[in-house]
Amino acid sequence: MEFVGYIPLLPFAGFLVLALGAQRLTRPLVGVVGVGSIGASALLSALTAAGLLKRLPGETAFTKTLWTWIDTGGLHLDMAFYIDSLTVVMMLVITFVGFFIHLYSTGYMAEDKDYARFFACMNLFVSAMLVLVMAENLPLLYLGWEGVGLCSYLLIGFWYTDKANGYAARKAFVVTRVGDTAMAVGLFLLYNHLGTLSIQPTMIKASSLWPHGSGTLTLATLLLLGGAVGKSAQLPLQTWLPDAMAGPTPVSALIHAATMVTAGVYLIARTHVLFMLSPLAMTVTAMIGAATLLIAGFSALCQHDIKRVLAYSTISQLGYMFLALGVGAWSAAVFHLVTHAFFKALLFLAAGAVIHALHGEQDMFRMGGLKNRLPLTFWTFLAGAASLAALPLVTAGFYSKDMIIWEAYASPLGGYGFWLAAMAGALVTSLYTSRMVILTFFGTVKTPVHHPPGLSMTLPLSVLAVLSLTAGFMETPHTLGGVHIFSGLLHYALPETKIVQSRITLEILFQILAATTAVGGIVWAFFLYKPQPEPAPSRLPKSIDRFLFSGWGFDGLYDRVFVRPYLALAHLDKNDIIDRFYLALSQASLGCNRIFSLTQNGRLRTYVWGMGIGAAVVIFMAVTL
Amino acid sequence: MTNVVFYIAAAVAVLSTLMVITRMNAVHALLYLIVSLQAVALIFFLLGAPFAAALEIIIYAGAIMILFVFVIMMLNLGPPAIAKERLLLKPRMWVGPAVLAAVLLSELFYILANKGGIAGIVEVTPKAVGLVLFGPYVLGVELSSFLLLAGLVGAFHLARQE
Amino acid sequence: MLTIPTSHGLILAGIIFVLGLVCVLVRRNIIFILLGLEIMFNAVGLAFVVAGAKWGQADGQIMFLFILTTTAAEVSIGLALVFKMVHHFHTLDIDQADRMKG
Numbered sequence: 001m002e003f004v005g006y007i008p009l010l011p012f013a014g015f016l017v018l019a020l021g022a023q024r025l026t027r028p029l030v031g032v033v034g035v036g037s038i039g040a041s042a043l044l045s046a047l048t049a050a051g052l053l054k055r056l057p058g059e060t061a062f063t064k065t066l067w068t069w070i071d072t073g074g075l076h077l078d079m080a081f082y083i084d085s086l087t088v089v090m091m092l093v094i095t096f097v098g099f100f101i102h103l104y105s106t107g108y109m110a111e112d113k114d115y116a117r118f119f120a121c122m123n124l125f126v127s128a129m130l131v132l133v134m135a136e137n138l139p140l141l142y143l144g145w146e147g148v149g150l151c152s153y154l155l156i157g158f159w160y161t162d163k164a165n166g167y168a169a170r171k172a173f174v175v176t177r178v179g180d181t182a183m184a185v186g187l188f189l190l191y192n193h194l195g196t197l198s199i200q201p202t203m204i205k206a207s208s209l210w211p212h213g214s215g216t217l218t219l220a221t222l223l224l225l226g227g228a229v230g231k232s233a234q235l236p237l238q239t240w241l242p243d244a245m246a247g248p249t250p251v252s253a254l255i256h257a258a259t260m261v262t263a264g265v266y267l268i269a270r271t272h273v274l275f276m277l278s279p280l281a282m283t284v285t286a287m288i289g290a291a292t293l294l295i296a297g298f299s300a301l302c303q304h305d306i307k308r309v310l311a312y313s314t315i316s317q318l319g320y321m322f323l324a325l326g327v328g329a330w331s332a333a334v335f336h337l338v339t340h341a342f343f344k345a346l347l348f349l350a351a352g353a354v355i356h357a358l359h360g361e362q363d364m365f366r367m368g369g370l371k372n373r374l375p376l377t378f379w380t381f382l383a384g385a386a387s388l389a390a391l392p393l394v395t396a397g398f399y400s401k402d403m404i405i406w407e408a409y410a411s412p413l414g415g416y417g418f419w420l421a422a423m424a425g426a427l428v429t430s431l432y433t434s435r436m437v438i439l440t441f442f443g444t445v446k447t448p449v450h451h452p453p454g455l456s457m458t459l460p461l462s463v464l465a466v467l468s469l470t471a472g473f474m475e476t477p478h479t480l481g482g483v484h485i486f487s488g489l490l491h492y493a494l495p496e497t498k499i500v501q502s503r504i505t506l507e508i509l510f511q512i513l514a515a516t517t518a519v520g521g522i523v524w525a526f527f528l529y530k531p532q533p534e535p536a537p538s539r540l541p542k543s544i545d546r547f548l549f550s551g552w553g554f555d556g557l558y559d560r561v562f563v564r565p566y567l568a569l570a571h572l573d574k575n576d577i578i579d580r581f582y583l584a585l586s587q588a589s590l591g592c593n594r595i596f597s598l599t600q601n602g603r604l605r606t607y608v609w610g611m612g613i614g615a616a617v618v619i620f621m622a623v624t625l
Numbered sequence: 626m627t628n629v630v631f632y633i634a635a636a637v638a639v640l641s642t643l644m645v646i647t648r649m650n651a652v653h654a655l656l657y658l659i660v661s662l663q664a665v666a667l668i669f670f671l672l673g674a675p676f677a678a679a680l681e682i683i684i685y686a687g688a689i690m691i692l693f694v695f696v697i698m699m700l701n702l703g704p705p706a707i708a709k710e711r712l713l714l715k716p717r718m719w720v721g722p723a724v725l726a727a728v729l730l731s732e733l734f735y736i737l738a739n740k741g742g743i744a745g746i747v748e749v750t751p752k753a754v755g756l757v758l759f760g761p762y763v764l765g766v767e768l769s770s771f772l773l774l775a776g777l778v779g780a781f782h783l784a785r786q787e
Numbered sequence: 788m789l790t791i792p793t794s795h796g797l798i799l800a801g802i803i804f805v806l807g808l809v810c811v812l813v814r815r816n817i818i819f820i821l822l823g824l825e826i827m828f829n830a831v832g833l834a835f836v837v838a839g840a841k842w843g844q845a846d847g848q849i850m851f852l853f854i855l856t857t858t859a860a861e862v863s864i865g866l867a868l869v870f871k872m873v874h875h876f877h878t879l880d881i882d883q884a885d886r887m888k889g
Contacts, residue, residue, distance in 0.1 A: 602884075603881070603882050604820070604881045604882075604884075605811075605812060605815070605881065605882065608811050608812055609812060612808060612812065628791055631791050631795075635795075635799045638799065638803060639799070639802055639803065639806070642803050642806045642807070642826055643806060645806075645810065645822060645826065646806055646807075646809060646810035646813070646814070646819070646822075646823065646826075651816070651818045651819070651822075654819065654822055655822070658822060658825065658826070661803075661826070661829075662829065665803075665829060665832075665833055668796070668799070668833065669833075669836050671791075672796065672836055672837060672840035673840050673843075674836050674839065674840060674847070674848050674851075676848055677832075677836050677848045677851050677852075680851070680852065680855060681829075681832075684855055684859065685825075685829065685855070685858075688859070689825065689858065689859060689862050692862055692863065692866055693818070693821070693822070693862075693866070695866075696818070696866045696869060696870070697818065699870075700869075700873055700879075747843035749839065749840075749843060749844065749845050749848060753845045754845045754848045754849060754852075756845075757845040757846065757849060758845075758849050758852065762849050765849075765853055769852075769853055769856040769857075772856060772857065772860050773856060773859065773860055775860065776859065776860030776861070776863045776864055777863070779863075779864045779867070780863040780864055780866070780867040781867075782867075783864065783867035783868060783870070783871055784867040784870050784871070
């Protein structure tokens, strides 16, 4: 297990090679470096996982210290990686999904002139994400956290010549920065009280130092939650994610669906001990998740842009994960994270294939009828959509979402409220998913297909489609076989969820309800949006439609509450007396510059005059004084 | 009487210098400048500095002015220059400098005939100059040689066609 | 026979120097500017020789010699620059060469 250091290092090396040698590398070589470094990293991750499995159950985790990172005053931080089952799961998701998305990108980005820059940023992202999940201490995690934020910024604004893309990138950066600042303050607070920032000692010390529900701990935990909320685009910091779709589609798939946005979920799972000590933080987490999944789900229902539907869907599914975390369903949250990574990456990639084939068309109302034109894309998209809509029994999404819905009710922290929210969310999910499928692939052809996707794009689609359908079988409820491979593995890192005994009798009923809801949603959607030549944009009243389309008006609200007052304040500040003073100063020096530059007119004779007059003055002074 | 000689030479020097700076044609200006230098050389001679006077004629009026003539000639190549040159040789172009030069020449003859410098002025012979130059001022001589070398290299570098 | 006052020699040098300076200041032709410089150098040399003659010392003539050397170097460089300038700007007017990077 000596090689774990190379897992993030390989993509980083790939980044360096691509960033520094971009001009000299040929396109195939760029592809080989970009994809190969992730592939090698994925193989090493698999070896790490195998090594860890061999050591279980005797040794549930191991730490690999590379070097001392910071050693100053009382603060000692190592460049160290902590590997346990949760880390391994994250590593496998990041590297394998990342590998397939990189492979897909070689086809998707083939005609882009900044091919090497794209892969450089993607490799840097994977590297930073791996550092994030493997970090032994919180500052190292924060390093990866900011690293992925940076890459997200770079990749959202990848096509920087369009101003809107740069704006979207800035928005994503600034909004997540709000959460990141909260998280940094949380880290300071933890260090101030505990004197360490290594994750495991922090949790041990915290549980011995603070009683259950301590105020300081709750504050620190809520601040950490703030960071997670920003990164995972939860209420109230969710507004950046739909705009982040300005980036290339593989970026949306990798960063804004499969990996980076799940960092918040990972952070909470990683520091679960802190959260469990604070009932308030748990409740807040669950409530944020429940609210987000509903708000984002309804917004997804009214979008026209296929990528925005998927973006809102991502926010909504992340809401499920937060709900699961909040009710203490740790394994369910991580399980849904994994299946979501598969099917949402698949959906994005398939949507990307559609967009690619239609020459950049993203409006679903101008698609339609692609079922026969792009059969492989259709079937894989359908697999992902079924998984997202939690089609019972055959899809991974069903098992993971069902686990969340059940535990939202059955765990000690859960209840009817959360269960109802999750059920309503499931119904909305299957509605908007079916709407998306119908609008895109059924009906009449509105935009001709330019070129179908090549092998580098179809292969990742197929693999992810298989995973989206079958990944669920590693964890099934005991009513359906009771396979517990996944949670069994995770329980070495995360505590098991206790099911309240009195509620257990309802399990089958609830599962049938959940399954019926999912299927019902699909059927209802077929009645609402049934394939027709000219589908109506919406069946809702116009005002509600607009409200949902704009994502519940959060952008407008923030614009009014934060952006405009801030701009007004900045404008005021820009024109205050101090700035005027400096403005006057700068203008005075500019004026002087203008006067003096007159003397430097380049005319020799002027200079001679100057010298002559100067000499005359000096001689005059020498004679008279 | 030599006093008068001095003042006449001085007048010639000022007059010819005035002519230099008011000429439109560079060749004419050069002619007057040479006369001016000759007048100054005569004054040197009067002041008991024959060595300086000789150098003034040889190096200033000779070498340096020749450089100017070279350059002016090189800048005026081609048939129009030949027509110009014909114009330059017209009497009213050269009569002024010639008259002034003649005045100086007659003065020189007068001085040589009377064997005299200005009364009360000790002649500093070339020998005395040489002894001091290579005595206390030898460092200055070395520096001058550096300067000339630098001038040589600089001029060569600048005038080279790229 | 009267001796010539040293001041008269220096006044002559001054007049010639000012004439040279006027030439440099007024003329736009670079050849005339160089000629003006020559006149000024010459005037300075004259002043030195006059001063040397007053004391009957060789130092004045030696300084004249050094000035001569300097002039020679200056003229060679100056004329080379004239060549460059004519090559580049096709004019002798110094005011045309007022840009930093010709």
